[in-house]
Amino acid sequence: MVSTLKQIFRPYKPFLAKFINFPKRPEPIYYKNSYSQEGEDMILSRFFEDKKNGFYVDVGAHHPQRFSNTYYFYLRGWHGINIDAMPASMNLFNELRPNDINLEIAISDTRQKLIYYAFNEPACSGFCKELADTYSQVPHYKKIFEKEIQTYPLSEVLDEYLPLNQTIDFINIDVEGLDSQVLISNNWEKYRPTIVLVEDLQQTSMEEANESKVARFMREQNYKLYGKTVCTLIFKKN
Numbered sequence: 313m314v315s316t317l318k319q320i321f322r323p324y325k326p327f328l329a330k331f332i333n334f335p336k337r338p339e340p341i342y343y344k345n346s347y348s349q350e351g352e353d354m355i356l357s358r359f360f361e362d363k364k365n366g367f368y369v370d371v372g373a374h375h376p377q378r379f380s381n382t383y384y385f386y387l388r389g390w391h392g393i394n395i396d397a398m399p400a401s402m403n404l405f406n407e408l409r410p411n412d413i414n415l416e417i418a419i420s421d422t423r424q425k426l427i428y429y430a431f432n433e434p435a436c437s438g439f440c441k442e443l444a445d446t447y448s449q450v451p452h453y454k455k456i457f458e459k460e461i462q463t464y465p466l467s468e469v470l471d472e473y474l475p476l477n478q479t480i481d482f483i484n485i486d487v488e489g490l491d492s493q494v495l496i497s498n499n500w501e502k503y504r505p506t507i508v509l510v511e512d513l514q515q516t517s518m519e520e521a522n523e524s525k526v527a528r529f530m531r532e533q534n535y536k537l538y539g540k541t542v543c544t545l546i547f548k549k550n
Contacts, residue, residue: 397439421465
């Protein structure tokens with residue numbers, strides 16, 4: 313019946329439109345593509361919704377696209393510094409993120425040499441022996457090599473590579489067990505991003521996270537815990 317009526321009135325629709333407001337087709341729904349492991353880039357996009365030409369620092373960048381908290385912003389015209397200790401990790405960054413500063417450097421609280429544990433799943437690679445031993449017990453993870461690598465404080469790396477007068481919108485830290493050491497190694501008087509993301513595999517609730525060692529340290533730097541995903545704490549500058 314409805315189909316028949318549509319056929320009858322279709323030729324008269326232009327004339328009837330002068331007197332009747334025909335409903336328009338609904339607007340299409342647009343989705344944002346997230347590249348993060350837990351949607352961190354979508355949370356950040358709400359903070360920086362209208363900002364163009366922003367700047368990020370990604371410590372433990374892992375991959376230019378996969379599990380990346382910065383790639384969404386790179387596609388929007390942002391740029392920044394990607395840092396990872398994995399040997400040869402920056403080859404793909406240089407290919408896919410040529411507008412970024414890509415550094416194969418290890419970060420810790422002091423200059424020292426540490427053993428790096430590399431896995432067939434690069435997201436598991438890092439300097440923490442305890443985590444490496446845990447990952448080694450998982451059947452589909454395999455340690456492929458160990459290597460002694462020189463580390464540097466984050467402050468020294470930013471002193472050398474951060475462009476002159478460049479402010480940092482957010483720092484992302486995900487280094488499999490050395491996250492606290494990376495935080496300590498920053499010069500918080502000099503480099504104060506609006507948002508700081510830190511991986512924390514121990515805290516399961518906001519209450520626990522707010523009492524963690526990382527949160528206490530960040531409060532001392534005048535940052536507050538703003539939110540969290542399953543494994544990432546999000547701090548906002550006061």
